[in-house]
Amino acid sequence: MERQDRRIGFLSAAPIGLILLVSFLAPLLVIGIFSVMPQKVFSLLNIPDFSSYKLVFTKGYSKSLLWSFGMAMTSTGILFVICWPLAFGMAKVFKSFSLVITIAVVVTLFVSENIRLFGWVLTLMKGGLIEGHLRTWTGFTFEGALYNVPVIVFGLVYAYFPFMLFPLVQGIAMVPDDARQAASDLGASRWQVFREIDLPLSAPGIVIGGLLSFVLAAGAMAESKLLGGQTVIVIADEIETAFTYGQNWPLGSALSIILILIIGSLSVFGVSRVNLDLIMGGKRS
């Protein structure tokens, strides 16, 4: 029985393992090697000189990195605050309404992200849904709300909303009602119940949700391009430019590697602290 489990386990993991090996780990290795190649070469058969990394730190690319991570952190913070009450409602208060919200949110995920962002452009631009109607109905007008940093953060919050919401719901559902009841019977205020019971016991959901929205926002590009115009250049944008217009693959690879290292270490750190069996509905073992 045990032996058979081991063999079948390995065999079942093989197909997806193979896909990830050939088309995930191998490409990462390739950009890893490209990143140490001399400037503007297109082959892996050169003598490494690490010049791209020097360029990254001298040519002000750290600014884009800071923008990306700063905006990602801000949007993750905002997401936590706006998702918590809703997630709490979905896990503990709503009954069938919770299913309605789940379906409504999942359906938006199936609409291409750039169509939705384009929708925000139409909504927020001068002469758009909001400004246009406001002007005809009240005569009041303003200069559209696009092309600045706050609107990019707004776009990130909008785009990654489900990635914070669902893990939080899952996390809050893991908090036993008895514990909350007991704390409140013993005289804990609402705020204390939140801090001492809800927060620590739903931590796995918070970690996954925070990690997902942060990581996805840090690597995002469409929000800053469509909503932000060219107000700030984010890191993913720099990477794309280096590969396409810049025709400098080593530089693009070095930038990617830096982004991957930061994101990767965060994810590995976060994921290793969470019991995946438990959060996905398995039994405590």
Place this chain on the structure above:
Amino acid sequence: MKMPRAARAALYLYGILTILFLYLPIISVGFASVSKARYLTFPIKRYDTKWYGKAIESSTVQDLLWTSLSVALLVTVISMVVGFFGALAFARYQWRFRRTFQKLILLPIFFPQAVLGLALLMWFNALGVIPSWKTAVVAHLVWISPITTLIIAIRAYSFDPALEEAARDMGASTWTVMKEVTGPLLLPGVVSAGLFAFLLSWGNFPLSLFTTGADSTLPEWLYAKMVSGYSPLVPSVGILSIATSIVLLLCGVITMWLLRPRNKFSSAHTG
């Protein structure tokens, strides 16, 4: 801890407002798609559905639809099969590298997609493969097959391993167990995973951007037209793409509903 009535009402209201907020941009695109004017301004003065007609007649749009459809269908089929086995390895069997495997599966989901697309482009170049819609299938699979694995794994967690053991004790071969017990038990998970796979591939943009080569998918074309050289077809093509997703979603939900009665073990799990 009973919640006061007012707080409950406020939470419900918050939920409704959130849904409205999520759908507001889609509503805007919907209005824009039926505006008669070539250069759109709100409020819309005259409504017209001519852009839909033009979009459907356009051979460019037909090509885009076809490419997107081919990619999504292939991705769906492959990721369902791969996800089925992956989910068993993820959730069900106790084998040596299970924990490592679980983490490996999560990594592509956490990965910035545009960067993944570029990395794949480098890789294809190193291998001498010319990018086309077929390479986009590979790119989509890297991201989507972990997702189907997770969806099916949720289902796999909820069934009792004793069912499989019982079948094996009664002399069923590994293949028979798979076909008669595991397969039917996981079927609802596999169907919803397939639905997710199709819809996520259909709408995906960052992975396609660098990996389709000379071919182009619907979301890629839309993006190109949004960033430069706006076309009045953009809103109507966007709505057509959304409509396709919704029709498929409905078909999927109906399939799931039809599969329900046959799934006689589902109430037997001890989860």
